[in-house]
Amino acid sequence: MLGSVVVMSSSAATSGRAQISRVNSSLGVVRNEVDLRSTLTNLSRVDAVGLEARAAKLGTRSIKAASKRTAIDLAIAMIDLTTLEGADTLGKIASLCTKARYPDPANSVIPSVAAVCVYPDLVAAAVDALRGSSVAVAAVATAFPSGRASLSIKLVDVREAVVAGADEVDMVIDRGAFLAGNWGKVYDEIVAVKEACGSATLKVILETGELQTYDNVRRASWLAMLAGADFIKTSTGKVTTNATIPVTLVMLEAVRDFAELTGRYIGVKAAGGIRTSKDAIKYLVVVNETVGSAWLTPRLFRFGASSLLNDLLMQRVKQDVGTYVRPDRFSGD
Secondary structure, eight states: OOOOOEOOTTHHHHSSSEEEEEEOOOOOOOHHHHHHHHHHHHOOOOHHHHHHHHHHHHHOOOOOOOHHHHHHHHHTTTTTEEOOOOTHHHHHHHHHHHHHHSTTTTOSSSSOOOOEEGGGHHHHHHHHHHHHHSSSSEEEESSSTTTOOOOHHHHHHHHHHHHHSSSSSEEEEHHHHHTOOHHHHHHHHHHHHHHHHTTSSEEEEOOGSOOOOOHHHHHHHHHHHHTOEEEEEOOOOOOSSSSHHHHHHHHHHHHHHHHHHHSSOOEEEEESSSSSHHHHHHHHHHHHHHHHHGGGGGTTTTEEEEHHHHHHHHHHHHHHHSSSOOOSEEEEE
């Protein structure tokens, strides 16, 4: 059921950057699976050694002390504060939403986070708790985290979240289908989910820890963008390997090239395993050096995190008073 296409030129493999020969300005639908396969197989290969060396070099860069507070506040504003546990309760959601609105009640200057991310059945409670704030409500869907369900069930999952008031939907791709080369199925599911989202922002989770190679991460990134993703996201946070700087760098390069060639800006969300201010700032440096300051906004870059916020808050207090406060000053939500 593939619909319209953006087709890669045959020179892409030697150009070092994706080159698109025909761009449909609406990026509508792919004409057929042959075109989709041609697009993805003609993407330039990832030089793993060069990529990891570049990521390591960027990871050593520091920012000026005067800029650190700004970076910390930006990182806070980029967080999707997340709870995705089977034991989640209405009380926990209410507490999480309060923290999302007022990360440090003692300091009104500190910004709210970007979103609260919950399971679909808890969306309504989060919407009520966040009413009148700038914090969005995101829902994981499509049989998160495995993605192992029929498309009809996945779409019910999405529609229920949207009806309950979700501003954003984080879907997972069918990694089994992707790794088996059934790219058309993955594409069609993303298209269908995007339609079911209506006006809600769609974040497509690639689960990069299961994609095996950087080349697959690049292909999955382009597939998701071609199918209509508003964000591409590294991970569910439920597998052994989650966000890494090299993988995020591959995804940032993909959105950069996609924007240059189509004019459409896609966001990136790094999720899972990012726990310290130092790590968050490394990611911000990578974003700035790879795609530029245009992406240094919650509209185009997010952290999926549950424990990162408290470390950022501790570092923020240290910027103000010169010493660390006890971790228990901040709630454990």
